[in-house]
Amino acid sequence: MESRKVSREDVTRLYHxxxxxxxxxxxxxxxxxxxxxxxxxxxxxxxxxxxxxxxxVPAAYLYRAVRNAALNTRRNGFCETGLDxxxxxxxxxxxxxxxxxxLQVALAALPDEQREVVVMRIWSGMTLDEVAAATGVSLNTVxxxxxxxxxxxxxxxKPFQQTEEL
Amino acid sequence: MDGNDEQFENYLREFEPRRPRALELKRQSAPDxxxxxxxxxxxxxxxxxxxWLVLHSPERQGxxxxxxxxxxxxxxxxxxxxxxxxxxxxxxLDAELATASRRVLPDFRGEESTLQVLARK
Numbered sequence: 001m002e003s004r005k006v007s008r009e010d011v012t013r014l015y016h017x018x019x020x021x022x023x024x025x026x027x028x029x030x031x032x033x034x035x036x037x038x039x040x041x042x043x044x045x046x047x048x049x050x051x052x053x054x055x056x057v058p059a060a061y062l063y064r065a066v067r068n069a070a071l072n073t074r075r076n077g078f079c080e081t082g083l084d085x086x087x088x089x090x091x092x093x094x095x096x097x098x099x100x101x102x103l104q105v106a107l108a109a110l111p112d113e114q115r116e117v118v119v120m121r122i123w124s125g126m127t128l129d130e131v132a133a134a135t136g137v138s139l140n141t142v143x144x145x146x147x148x149x150x151x152x153x154x155x156x157x158k159p160f161q162q163t164e165e166l
Numbered sequence: 167m168d169g170n171d172e173q174f175e176n177y178l179r180e181f182e183p184r185r186p187r188a189l190e191l192k193r194q195s196a197p198d199x200x201x202x203x204x205x206x207x208x209x210x211x212x213x214x215x216x217x218w219l220v221l222h223s224p225e226r227q228g229x230x231x232x233x234x235x236x237x238x239x240x241x242x243x244x245x246x247x248x249x250x251x252x253x254x255x256x257x258x259l260d261a262e263l264a265t266a267s268r269r270v271l272p273d274f275r276g277e278e279s280t281l282q283v284l285a286r287k
Contacts, residue, residue: 012191019185020182020183020185023183033184036186040186041186041189044189045189045191090181090183091181091182091183091184094180099181103178103181118178122179147171150171150175153178154174
């Protein structure tokens, strides 16, 4: 298949589709939302540089690029600000700010590969097959990573979920 | 995946990631090929101008300065007419050259000419 060059429209569309999920993903590496947004912008701006070809699976490329950029930032010793409601990257539809912060903390505590699967599946709307293709691992591996991740998140969010059910 | 997982997935979807601030994409700079083309155009224009100046220079149009101090002497000896004159009337050519040389070459017969000064010393 002939690959085509990335256009501004492609970048804008991908940013619209995956930007929020990628921001949540980046925020699980660097707690400061401003820094996470800067990382995101760098990654998308890089897509336009030097007439690159559009990656076969753009979401996979974006997740990998965000992770690398975030790890580099962390390695370079950037100060991280503490997490608070204004700095959080999730908003709960019912307005539960504490639960939103707890989710962000719980996500950050997951191993990278489990966190990636959850964010791709829940907030980028990808199927497990697509996640497997994007991450280059088997569907079984993706499914088990996802299951473990949900288990851990459920544990940590149980108090909030129960409150909601009452 | 069981019903519990699906229920929990739905719970997770109640959390919406915040939208990041708008993406500011700089205008794409011109590709390298365009830059190279522009540079080539500039070089071509420079070469063309130089060539035009050379082709339209007085020397190219039959005039060749014999004297170095054109402004002072106010004369230009043209090769082409002089050549023609040499072919048709050599005597006239000698006369022309003698007249020109008096104007073009420094006069060593004057009171303050270099030769006179040296002779006095």
